[in-house]
Amino acid sequence: MRSGFGNSVVPVLTMVAALIVIWYGAAIWLNSPVILDRLSREGITPDFFGLVLRTWSYNRPIMPAPHQVAIDLYNSTLTLAPSNKRSLIYHAWITLSATLLGFVMGTVLGVALAIFIVHNRAADRSLMPWIIASQTVPILAVAPVIVVLFFNLLTGQNLIAQALRLNAEGAQLVSKGVISMYLSFFPVVVGMVKGLRSPELIQIDLMRTYSASSFQTLRLLRLPAAVPFLFASMKVGVAASLVGAIVAELPTGAQSGIGAKLLIGSYNGQTIQIWSALILASILAGILVAIVGLVERASVRVMGARP
Amino acid sequence: MTSVVSAKSLGLTFPTADGDVVALSNVNLEIEKGEFVSFIGPSGCGKTTFLRVIADLEQPTSGTITVNGTSPSEARVNRSYGYVFQAPALFPWRNIEKNVALPLEIMRFSETERRERIRKSLELVNLSGFEKKFPWQLSGGMQQRASIARALAFDADLLLMDEPFGALDEIVRDHLNSELLKLWARTQKTIAFVTHSIPEAVYLSTKIVVMSPRPGRVTDVIISPLPKERPLEIRETPEFLEIAHRVREGLRAGHSYDE
Structure with a gap:
């Protein structure tokens, strides 16, 4: 089986080309009423070709055309220094750092909870329903509460704040990371509980004949057996972390980050900026999932899987 | 000789949804040091269950059993046996x-x-x-x-083997059987071996325990007169065929074919 990168290039490019064609069509369809309205007030009746060109170059379109987004994306990333606050790279890094912090916290929490659940029957029965319930809470509604709560906790007069000694920026990072963690620990718990229980009965019996301790069984059998499950969960988790970080920036008055950029764009009717921020976010998600995939491949090779 | 395994009126009953299943009933058996003991019988006769009781993987519900003079759980904690399962479980x-x-x-x-x-x-x-x-x-x-x-x-001095070659083809199995005999001779271990193949049991064992199902019990214990040195050709000798015949008779006696 060749899971070749080269094999997927043609279908992916075909999909991208089809999407761009649909996108241009949608730009004509959605922008033309506004354009026609404006032109009729000026007393101009454009021909079809003129109308199409205008829908693709309007500066405050309902639906910006792909090339407008591409140009804005290029101008706001490659032409500006990454430290410039108008640079999207700067905002992306703010969001990415919260994403990575939340992803690491979520993965650690998820693995720890799964280990606890697998080893404790009471935890198995009592924790799982709460974990599932936690994901039915509308995160957009509770994110501001949680972010503000953690921000105050981390900057206020208490033992945790005194121990960590974070500045405002650090506290903001951690409180956004908490939302990422909240979204990303769930797939990890579910996947790891399944993974830690994946060894066959015969393998568990084998460990018992050696009178191995449960820690030895965990380290030598359950954890290695759960590795494929962990990577599948982490791919879902890392994408959820990014969503969490963006959501944490949206309603909390954050000044920087992709979420803040989206919100400012929508206040000012800057649809092109919104779209370039969205595209960048999806590129980021793709890169993060691909990195997890690469680590997975390396680990599979080390663990001697059939190529 | 000292008993490595000693079972006295051992019984094991599994409670299930459709009533109790008697996996072992009144099993009395001694395994001496250095013996090669085979357990043979149709499925459900409790041969694997008995091996698992020795290994402390199942708990008997009546009777007593000692392994190396101690309880099976102590023997397990002392790592006094090696267990080979039906599948390699690598x-x-x-x-x-x-x-x-x-x-x-x-x-x-x-x-x-x-x-x-x-x-x-x-x-x-x-x-x-x-x-x-x-x-x-x-x-x-x-x-x-x-x-x-x-x-x-x-x-460990005791090797418990639960149909280790059951999933292999006959040619490989023959080869591994003769290798196992050499290994046994070299290491002087005590081996308890579960099988459902009559030739395998007769070829390998110094003692053959014939079991039958419902309830799982021992119907015959045959001490093999075959010499320790056993080439594969021994399986065509009259002595060999005579023991195989007795095993087959034992299996037939313990099994009602009316069901």
């Missing part, structure tokens, strides 16, 4: 050498001791040179040999 993420090292790691053998024991056990099952191979790179027979090496690695 860990796919460990190469052969690391698989054999697994019990040694758990039992905290030193690095040098580990290396020496891995070498010796792989040599005993003729798998030298395959240390770095992963399980999927080996044939079924070689995988089962690796699992025997793993059971031998920590040098």
Whole structure:
């Protein structure tokens, strides 16, 4: 089986080309009423070709055309220094750092909870329903509460704040990371509980004949057996972390980050900026999932899987 | 001679949704040091269950059993037996050498001791040179040999084998049977061996325990008169065929075919 990168290039490019064609069509369809309205007030009746060109170059379109987004994306990333606050790279890094912090916290929490659940029957029965319930809470509604709560906790007069000694920026990072963690620990718990229980009965019996301790069984059998499950969960988790970080920036008055950029764009009717921020976010998600995939491949090779 | 395993009126009943299943009923058996004891019988006769009771993987509900003079659970904690399962149960993420090292790691053998024991056990099952191979790179027979090496690695005096060659074809099985006899002669271990093959039981054993189902019980214990040195051709001798005949009779007597 060749899971070749080269094999997927043609279908992916075909999909991208089809999407761009649909996108241009949608730009004509959605922008033309506004354009026609404006032109009729000026007393101009454009021909079809003129109308199409205008829908693709309007500066405050309902639906910006792909090339407008591409140009804005290029101008706001490659032409500006990454430290410039108008640079999207700067905002992306703010969001990415919260994403990575939340992803690491979520993965650690998820693995720890799964280990606890697998080893404790009471935890198995009592924790799982709460974990599932936690994901039915509308995160957009509770994110501001949680972010503000953690921000105050981390900057206020208490033992945790005194121990960590974070500045405002650090506290903001951690409180956004908490939302990422909240979204990303769930797939990890579910996947790891399944993974830690994946060894066959015969393998568990084998460990018992050696009178191995449960820690030895965990380290030598359950954890290695759960590795494929962990990577599948982490791919879902890392994408959820990014969503969490963006959501944490949206309603909390954050000044920087992709979420803040989206919100400012929508206040000012800057649809092109919104779209370039969205595209960048999806590129980021793709890169993060691909990195997890690469680590997975390396680990599979080390663990001697059939190529 | 000292008894390695001694069972007295041993019984084991599994409670199930459709009532109790008597897996073992009134089993009395002694396994002496250095014996090769085979358990043979149709499925459901409790031969595997008996082996699992010795290994402390199942708990008897009546009677007594001692292993090396202690309770099975003490014997397990003392690591006084090696168990070979029906399937190799090798860990796919460990190469052969690391698989054999697994019990040694758990039992905290030193690095040098580990290396020496891995070498010796792989040599005993003729798998030298395959240390770095992963399980999927080996044939079924070689995988089962690796699992025997793993059971031998920590040098317990008692080897419990639960249909270890049941999934292998006849040619490989013949070969492994004669290898197992050589291994037994070299290591002087006591072996308890579960099988459902009459020739296998007769060829390997010094003592054959014939069992029958519903309830699982011992119907005959045959002490084999065959010499210790057994070439494969011994299976065509009249002595061999006579024991095989007695085993077959024992199996027939204990089994009602009306069902």
